[in-house]
Amino acid sequence: MDPNGLIAPVNELGYPAPFWFLIFFRVLGFTLHLLPMNLWYAGTITAMLLGLSRIPEARRFSARLMSQMPFIIAFGVNLGIVPLLFLQVMGYRVFYSATILMAWQWLAVIALLCLAYYGVYIYAVGLRTAKQGQLKAWQRASGWASALLFILIAVIFHSAMSTMADPGSWPAIAEQTGRAAAVYGTAHSLADPHMWVRMLFFFGLALTTTAAYVSFDGAMLAGHETDDYRKWTRGFAPQLYTAALVVYGIGGLLYANSWDAGLRDYMTAGSALPFAALAAIGPAIPLGLLWLGRNAAKAGLWVIIAQFLVLGLHAIARQLAQNFRLAPYLDIAADPVKMQVGPLVMFLVSFVLGLGVLGWIIAKLVQANRKAVVSGQ
Amino acid sequence: MSYPWWHVPFLTAPMLIALIATVHVLVSHYAVGGGLFLAVETSHAYKHNDEGYLAYLKQHAWFFVLLTVVFGAITGVGIWWIIGLASPLATHFLIQTFVFGWATEWVFFVIELAAGFAFYYFWGKLDRRTHVAMGWIYAAAAWISLVLITGITAFMLDPGQWPETHNFWHGFFNPQFLPQVLARTGAAFLLASMYVYFHASFKCQDTDLLRYIERRSSRPAMLGSALVASGGLWWYLLLPASSKAALQGAAVINVLMVIMFTLTIVVFALLYIGPYRNPGWLSPGFAIMFLGFGLAATATGEYIREAVRKPYIVYNLVLGNQVLAEKVPLLRENGFIEGTRWPSAWLAARHPQLVTTHPDGSLTVDEQGMLALPKYDRVEIGEVLFMYHCNDCHAERSGVNAMEHLLTGWSREMVATSVRHPEKLKYFMPPWSGTDAEAEILTDYLMDMRPEMPEGMFFGGRHDSLSDVQAMIGNTVEEAR
Numbered sequence: 001m002d003p004n005g006l007i008a009p010v011n012e013l014g015y016p017a018p019f020w021f022l023i024f025f026r027v028l029g030f031t032l033h034l035l036p037m038n039l040w041y042a043g044t045i046t047a048m049l050l051g052l053s054r055i056p057e058a059r060r061f062s063a064r065l066m067s068q069m070p071f072i073i074a075f076g077v078n079l080g081i082v083p084l085l086f087l088q089v090m091g092y093r094v095f096y097s098a099t100i101l102m103a104w105q106w107l108a109v110i111a112l113l114c115l116a117y118y119g120v121y122i123y124a125v126g127l128r129t130a131k132q133g134q135l136k137a138w139q140r141a142s143g144w145a146s147a148l149l150f151i152l153i154a155v156i157f158h159s160a161m162s163t164m165a166d167p168g169s170w171p172a173i174a175e176q177t178g179r180a181a182a183v184y185g186t187a188h189s190l191a192d193p194h195m196w197v198r199m200l201f202f203f204g205l206a207l208t209t210t211a212a213y214v215s216f217d218g219a220m221l222a223g224h225e226t227d228d229y230r231k232w233t234r235g236f237a238p239q240l241y242t243a244a245l246v247v248y249g250i251g252g253l254l255y256a257n258s259w260d261a262g263l264r265d266y267m268t269a270g271s272a273l274p275f276a277a278l279a280a281i282g283p284a285i286p287l288g289l290l291w292l293g294r295n296a297a298k299a300g301l302w303v304i305i306a307q308f309l310v311l312g313l314h315a316i317a318r319q320l321a322q323n324f325r326l327a328p329y330l331d332i333a334a335d336p337v338k339m340q341v342g343p344l345v346m347f348l349v350s351f352v353l354g355l356g357v358l359g360w361i362i363a364k365l366v367q368a369n370r371k372a373v374v375s376g377q
Numbered sequence: 378m379s380y381p382w383w384h385v386p387f388l389t390a391p392m393l394i395a396l397i398a399t400v401h402v403l404v405s406h407y408a409v410g411g412g413l414f415l416a417v418e419t420s421h422a423y424k425h426n427d428e429g430y431l432a433y434l435k436q437h438a439w440f441f442v443l444l445t446v447v448f449g450a451i452t453g454v455g456i457w458w459i460i461g462l463a464s465p466l467a468t469h470f471l472i473q474t475f476v477f478g479w480a481t482e483w484v485f486f487v488i489e490l491a492a493g494f495a496f497y498y499f500w501g502k503l504d505r506r507t508h509v510a511m512g513w514i515y516a517a518a519a520w521i522s523l524v525l526i527t528g529i530t531a532f533m534l535d536p537g538q539w540p541e542t543h544n545f546w547h548g549f550f551n552p553q554f555l556p557q558v559l560a561r562t563g564a565a566f567l568l569a570s571m572y573v574y575f576h577a578s579f580k581c582q583d584t585d586l587l588r589y590i591e592r593r594s595s596r597p598a599m600l601g602s603a604l605v606a607s608g609g610l611w612w613y614l615l616l617p618a619s620s621k622a623a624l625q626g627a628a629v630i631n632v633l634m635v636i637m638f639t640l641t642i643v644v645f646a647l648l649y650i651g652p653y654r655n656p657g658w659l660s661p662g663f664a665i666m667f668l669g670f671g672l673a674a675t676a677t678g679e680y681i682r683e684a685v686r687k688p689y690i691v692y693n694l695v696l697g698n699q700v701l702a703e704k705v706p707l708l709r710e711n712g713f714i715e716g717t718r719w720p721s722a723w724l725a726a727r728h729p730q731l732v733t734t735h736p737d738g739s740l741t742v743d744e745q746g747m748l749a750l751p752k753y754d755r756v757e758i759g760e761v762l763f764m765y766h767c768n769d770c771h772a773e774r775s776g777v778n779a780m781e782h783l784l785t786g787w788s789r790e791m792v793a794t795s796v797r798h799p800e801k802l803k804y805f806m807p808p809w810s811g812t813d814a815e816a817e818i819l820t821d822y823l824m825d826m827r828p829e830m831p832e833g834m835f836f837g838g839r840h841d842s843l844s845d846v847q848a849m850i851g852n853t854v855e856e857a858r
Binding site for chain 2: 005006008016071084099171185358371
C-alpha cells in the first residue's frame with residue numbers, strides 16, 4: 001500500500017481559526033499539560049523511591065508529593081484536553097488513523113489512567129490516615145502500581161505519537177494487524193528503537209521537572225514544614241536536576257542519532273536549529289538557578305518559571321520535528337480557513353473570565369492557608 | 378470514509394461507544410446535580426448552624442470528589458477517545474464545527490475542578506461565605522458545561538439550520554437544544570438525590586439526620602422527575618420524522634421505551650409515597666434499589682437517544698457507516714472503493730491490475746475486472762465492503778446483529794435486493810453507497826456466509842419456497858416506493 005493513499009483528504013469545513021492561532025494554543029496547551037504530566041510520569045516513581053529513603057526529609061517530600069498528586073493528575077488530565085483538541089483540529093488527517101491502528105492500546109489509556117488515579121488516591125488517603133506514618137502493604141502497593149501504570153501510559157502515548165508522525169509505517173502495520181482493509185487495532189511500536197530512545201529522552205525531561213518541583217515545593221508550598229525540610233529541598237533539587245540532565249543528555253543524543261538524515265539536517269542545521277538548540281541547552285537555566293539559589297529561600301519560584309519556559313521550548317521543537325516528519329505526506333497549514341468569529345470570541349472571553357475566577361479562587365486559598373499557618377492549624 | 382475501520386469482533390466498535398457513554402452519563406449527571414446539592418445544602422446548614430448536617434455534607438463531598446473528579450472525568454475523556462476510534466469521520470466533523478464550544482467547555486471544567494477541590498479540601502479553612510461561594514461556582518460551572526455539551530450532542534439529532542448556513546450558533550441552538558437541556562438538568566437533580574440516598578443510607582448513623590436528608594432530597598428529586606418528563610415530552614414532539622418512526626418501529630427501542638417509562642413512573646411513585654410523604658423508608662436496600670432504577674432509566678434513555686438517530690450519526694449529514702450523506706450519489710456513481718481511502722489502497726496493493734492511479738493521485742477501479750475475479754477474490758473484496766459499509770452495526774458470523782443469523786435461508790436475490798436497497802428494507806439503515814458491481818461483490822461475500830434454512834421446519838404440509846418470500850419482499854419494496 002502506498003502510505004500517501006492512506007492520508008485522509010482535506011476537509012472542506014476548513015479550520016475555524018487562522019493556522020497560527022490553532023498552533024499557538026496547541027503548543028501552549030501542551031506546555032501547560034507537560035508540567036503536571038511530567039510530575040505524575042517521573043514524579044510518582046521518584047516519590048515512591050524517596051519513600052524508601054532513610055532521610056526523613058526525603059520521605060517527607062515523598063509523602064507531600066503523593067498527597068498533592070490527586071490535584072496534579074486532575075489538572076494535568078484537564079490541561080491535556082486543549083492540545084489534544086487542537087491536535088484533532090489540525091492533525092485529523094493522520095491522528096485518527098494512527099490511533100485506530102493501535103485502538104486497543106489507545107483505549108486502554110482510559111482504564112489504566114483510572115486505575116493509576118485511584119491507586120494514587122489510595123496511597124494519599126493512606127498517608128493521611130496511617131498510624132505513625134506506616135502505610136498498609138496494599139496501600140504501598142497501590143502507589144507502586146500507579147507509578148508503573150503512569151510509565152505504561154507514557155509508552156502508549158509515545159507509541160501513538162510515533163505512529164502518527166510516521167505514516168510510512170502504516171501499510172506494514174495494516175497488513176500485519178488487519179483483515180479485509182480493516183484493522184484489529186492491535187498495533188504497537190514496542191519494537192521501534194526510535195520510540196524507546198525518545199521515551200528515555202522524555203523521561204529525563206520529566207525528571208528535570210520533578211527536580212524543579214522539589215525546589216518549588218520547598219520554597220512556596222512548605223509553610224507548614226520545618227526549616228530542615230526546606231533546606232533539604234534546596235540541596236536535593238540541584239542534585240536531582242543534575243542526575244536528570246544525565247538521563248536527558250544520553251536520551252537526547254540517542255534520540256537525535258535515531259533521526260533520519262533529513263530530520264537531522266533540519267533540526268541541527270536548518271530553520272529549526274534555534275529552537276532545537278534552545279530546547280537542548282534550556283535546562284541549563286533552571287539548573288543554574290538551582291545551584292546558585294541554594295541559599296535563597298524563594299529561588300524555587302524562579303526555577304519553576306524557568307522550567308516552564310524549558311517545557312515550552314521543547315513543545316515548540318517537538319512540533320517542528322513532527323511537522324517535518326509529516327511534510328512528505330501532508331501540509332497541515334494548507335487547509336482553508338473558515339473563521340468562526342463569534343465562537344472564537346466566546347472562547348477567548350470565557351478564557352479570560354476563567355482566569356479571573358481561577359485567580360480569585362487561588363487568592364482565597366492562599367489567604368486561607370496563611371491564616372492556617374499563623375494559627376498553627 | 379477517510380480512515381481505517383476498526384474491526385471489533387462480536388461487539389462491533391460503535392457498541393463500545395454505547396458502553397462507555399452510558400457509564401459516563403450516570404456519573405456526569407451526578408457531577409452537575411451533586412454540585413448543586415452541595416452548594417444549596419451547605420448554605421442551608423450554615424444558615425441554621427446545623428453542625429451534624431455539615432459533618433455529613435463534608436463526608437458526602439469526599440464521596441462526590443472521588444466519584445466525579447476521577448471516574449467521571451476519566452470516562453468523559455474515554456468518550457472522546459472511543460468516538461475518535463469508532464466514529465472518526467463524525468468526530469472530526471463535530472470537532473471542526475464546534476471546536477470553540479468544546480474549548481469553552483474546557484474552561485468551565487478547569488473552574489469546576491478548582492472550585493470543587495477548594496470546596497472540599499478547604500472545608501473549615503475558608504470562611505463560610507467564601508466556602509459557599511466555592512460551592513456555587515462549582516455548581517454554575519458544572520451546569521454550564523452540561524449546557525455546552527448538550528448543544529453539541531443535540532445537534533447530532535437535529536442540526537437545525539446548520540446544513541444551510543454552516544453557522545455555529547444555528548447548529549448549537551438547534552431544535553433539540555432546550556428540550557435536552559431541560560431533561561438533562563432534571564436527570565442531574567434526580568440522580569443527585571439518588572446518590573445522596575445511596576451514600577447517606579450507608580454513612581449516616583444518626584436516624585433523625587437520615588430522615589432529614591431523606592426529606593430534603595426528595596424535593597429536588599421530584600422536581601428532577603418533572604423536568605425529565607417535560608423535557609422528554611418536548612424532545613419527542615420535536616424529533617425528526619425518521620427518529621419518531623424509528624422509535625415506533627424498532628422492536629428493541631419499543632421495549633426499552635416501555636422499560637424507561639415504567640422505571641421513571643416507579644421512581645416517581647416511590648419518591649412520592651416514600652421519602653416525600655412518609656420519610657423513614659430510606660435504608661441501604663431501598664437506596665440501592667432506588668439508585669438501580671434511576672441508573673437503569675437513565676442508561677435506557679441514553680441508549681434510546683443514541684438509537685433514534687439511525688441511520689445517521691449526525692442527522693442528514695453523517696451516516697452511521699462514516700459516509701457523508703451528500704457523498705452517497707457520488708459513491709453510487711464512481712464506486713465505494715474508489716471513494717474511500719483504505720479500501721482503495723488495499724485493492725491497489727492486492728489487485729494492482731484493477732486500479733489505475735492518475736497523476737493527480739485519484740484512482741479508477743476496473744469494476745468489470747473485479748467481477749471477473751475468481752470467487753475467492755470476490756468474496757475477499759466483498760468482505761472489505763462489508764467492513765466499511767456494514768460492520769458499524771452488524772457483526773459477521775456471531776455477535777451484535779450478526780449477518781449470518783439475519784441471512785439464514787435467504788436466496789441470492791433477496792440478499793442482492795437488500796444490499797442495493799437497505800434503506801427500503803429498514804428505513805433506519807444507511808443507503809447503499811456503491812455501484813451495482815460492488816453490490817454484486819458484497820452479495821457474493823454475504824452468500825458465502827449465509828446458512829441454509831434450518832432443517833426439519835414444518836409449515837402445515839407446505840414448504841414456503843424462497844421465491845415466495847422474495848416476492849413478498851419485492852412487494853414491500855414497491856409499496857415503500
